[in-house]
Amino acid sequence: MAKFSIEDIIAAVNDLPALPQVVLKIMDLTQDPRATAQDIGNVISHDQGLTARVLRMANSAYYGYSRKVATATEATVLLGFSTIRSVVLAASINDILNRELSGYALGPGDLWKHSFGTAMASRHIAKRCKFKAIEVAYTAGLLHDIGKVILNNFMKQTYHEVVAEATTEQISFLEAENRVLGFNHAVIGSRVARKWQLPVDIVEAIAFHHNPGEAEKNPLLTAFVHISDALCSSMGLGVGADGMFYPVSRNALELLALGGKDIEDIADELSDAIIELQQGN
Ligand SMILES: [Fe+2]
Ligand SMILES: [Fe+2]
Structure with a gap:
């Protein structure tokens, strides 16, 4: 039996801040054919904290530029409009994802590492599969577990019960959440994405990231x-x-035509970026 009502959860989703104005502005500009890298760089550089995080990401091993990116405009030119859009989103929700989520046994920074790693891997696999919208894959990966931020407070009281349910019943953590809470972090995360007015295929990928077979709009993205x-x-x-x-x-692996060797290669290619991430660079 659920201990919480859907109204409790909806209230918690509503409490989550809206996306910052600067992110919305960048989302608009990066889709405006008349906008220039300078326009985008100017908007980013009005926010010092955001600029620092964008530059840190642009200068990370993941993007692999040999020279240092010094300004937001330069980062926009080098990365391109769609990449700068996902980098700005990642940089601006860094605080939300960095929180400690004791309800999920996640220390400070853990969800950020997990989300950022998943975002990089999604982008990487999307590129390998010749998927056109690789930045959409990045954003969906980044946000896939955002529902945990909402459910954390509810999980604090029920975490042990959820773990016990998963262990004794031999079911997935998601299914155990469903049974104990009456909700799961994937569905709640998709509500956050809807609140943030993200594209429907991102909403779907978040909703079904543990059950990719249920995706209808964009099964590849969810996979x-x-x-x-x-x-x-x-x-x-x-x-x-x-x-x-x-x-x-297994179906998701088949859909993407990925074998064990491919997964190993992807893991290898990701490890540099992950080491950097774990060092907190
Ligand atoms: Fe996850
Ligand atoms: Fe998840």
């Missing part, structure tokens, strides 16, 4: 996120107890 999430969980990247109960969808 990228699912496999990346599983990969990051298996690499121990910012995972709590749910990582121990993670059934990987």
Whole structure:
């Protein structure tokens, strides 16, 4: 029996701040054919904290530029409009994802590492599968577990029960959440994405990241996120107890035509970025 009502959860979703104005502005500008890199750079550089985080990300090993990116405009030119859009989103929700989520046994920064790792892996797999919108894959990966931020307070009282349910019943963590709470973090996360007015296929990928077979609008996108999430969980990247109960969808692997060797290659290619991430650079 659920201990909480859907109204409690909806109230918690509503309490989450809206996306910052600067992110909305960047989302508009990066889709405006008349906008220039200078316009975008100017908007970013009005926010010092955001600029610092964008530059840190642009200068990370993941993007691999040999010279240092010094300004937001330069980062926009080098990364391109769609990449700068996802980098700005990542940089601006860094605070939300950095929180400690004791209800999920996640320390400060753990969800950020897990989300960022999943975002990078999703982008990577999307590129490998020749998917056009690789930044959409990045954003969906980044936000896939955002529902945990909402459910954390509810999980604080029920975490042990959820873990016990998953262990004794041999079910996934998500299913145990459903049974104990009456909700799961994937569905709640999709409500956050809707509140933030993100595209419907991102909403869907978040909703079904643990059950990729249920995706209808964009099964590929959901499969990228699912496999990346599983990969990051298996690499121990910012995972709590749910990582121990993670059934990987064979259909998703087949859909993406990924074999064991491909997964190993992807994990190898990601490890530099992950080491950097764990060092807090
Ligand atoms: Fe999840
Ligand atoms: Fe996850």
